[in-house]
Amino acid sequence: DQQVKQNSPSLSVQEGRISILNCDYTNSMFDYFLWYKKYPAEGPTFLISISSIKDKNEDGRFTVFLNKSAKHLSLHIVPSQPGDSAVYFCAASITGNQFYFGTGTSLTVIP
Amino acid sequence: GAGVSQSPSNKVTEKGKDVELRCDPISGHTALYWYRQRLGQGLEFLIYFQGNSAPDKSGLPSDRFSAERTGESVSTLTIQRTQQEDSAVYLCASSPARYGEQYFGPGTRLTVT
Numbered sequence: 001d002q003q004v005k006q007n008s009p010s011l012s013v014q015e016g017r018i019s020i021l022n023c024d025y026t027n028s029m030f031d032y033f034l035w036y037k038k039y040p041a042e043g044p045t046f047l048i049s050i051s052s053i054k055d056k057n058e059d060g061r062f063t064v065f066l067n068k069s070a071k072h073l074s075l076h077i078v079p080s081q082p083g084d085s086a087v088y089f090c091a092a093s094i095t096g097n098q099f100y101f102g103t104g105t106s107l108t109v110i111p
Numbered sequence: 112g113a114g115v116s117q118s119p120s121n122k123v124t125e126k127g128k129d130v131e132l133r134c135d136p137i138s139g140h141t142a143l144y145w146y147r148q149r150l151g152q153g154l155e156f157l158i159y160f161q162g163n164s165a166p167d168k169s170g171l172p173s174d175r176f177s178a179e180r181t182g183e184s185v186s187t188l189t190i191q192r193t194q195q196e197d198s199a200v201y202l203c204a205s206s207p208a209r210y211g212e213q214y215f216g217p218g219t220r221l222t223v224t
Contacts, residue, residue, distance in 0.1 A: 004153070030211055033224065043115070043202055043215030044154075051210075056162040097167050099144070099152035 004092050008100035014110050019077040021105050023090035026071065030092040031043050035075045038087045038104070047088075048075070048110060080109045090111075115138070115216035117203050124193055131221045132188045136205030143186050144213060145178055145185045146202045154202065159187065195224045 005024045013019045021035075033053040036044035050057040050064045050073075055065050063076045073090055087104045118171070124130050125126035136143050145157040156170040160180040175193075180186040190197055200220050201207045 002153075006153075023181050034212070036215075039215065043133075043204070043217050045215065046212040049212065091154075093210075096208075097159050097161070098169065099154075099157065099213070101146070103153040 002103070004090060004102045006105050008105050009015075009103070010106040010108070012108045012110060013080045014083055016063045016079045017105055019075075019080045019084065019109065021075040021077075021088050021090075021107065023073040023075075023102055024071060025073065025092050025100075027093045027094070027100075028071065030069075032093045032096060033064070034074050034091045034093075034099075035062075036089045036091065036101075037084075038089060044089055050106070051101075053097060070095060077107075080107075082109045082111050085109050115203060115205050115214050117136070117201075117216035117219050119219060120217065121139065121220045121222075122197075123224060126195060126223055127192055129189065129191045130193055130221065132190075132203075132221070134186045134203030134216060136184070136186070136203070137207075137214055139183070140205035140207050140214070142213075143180055143210070144206070145186070145188050146204065147199045149199045149201060154180040157188070157201075157220050168176075188200055190221075193221075195223050196221045197221060207221045 027075045034049040035047040038044040093099045141162045143160040146154040159167040174192045178188045200218040202218045204215045206213045
């Protein structure tokens, strides 16, 4: 049973525009959320995280929004750059032990 | 400093054989995780080690899978009597704290023929 879902397998965005990647979850007990970026043949690298006590966290061009009532998480990248082209995974955890990952969204930023 | 390393990077084995995958975490990281990623799927949690506490094995798919970690150092994931459905990329990650950012290794691609 997939507790964290990324329903868009792919997304294409023009360079300089905003990229919005979405993630939905089913377990209301999740209290910590993360986004990872993955290039081919490499392990995922951490991008940004948010705890359930906040609804927004910003780090440079990356902002994560959390809507607990809708059980929805999104990652905004502004402005998008060609180097942002990668697969993005969202992940959620209840106690910091077990992390549940989505299936990923492949982002292509078109120059 | 050195990141998380995994070996081998690729492993091809025959069905029924045992395999051992190795993970060297970042020095000083108390938490270590193993994940599996099958083709076209997300990362699937397998097992979690935190310091000297008993590991969380709740993600291991069958008793053919086991993992060990000595203190806060290297970990090995062992798959006995491999099956074709075990073919996947096995990723290891370490973290300095329980809610900390996870640093991933490059993974081991396992192919069971």
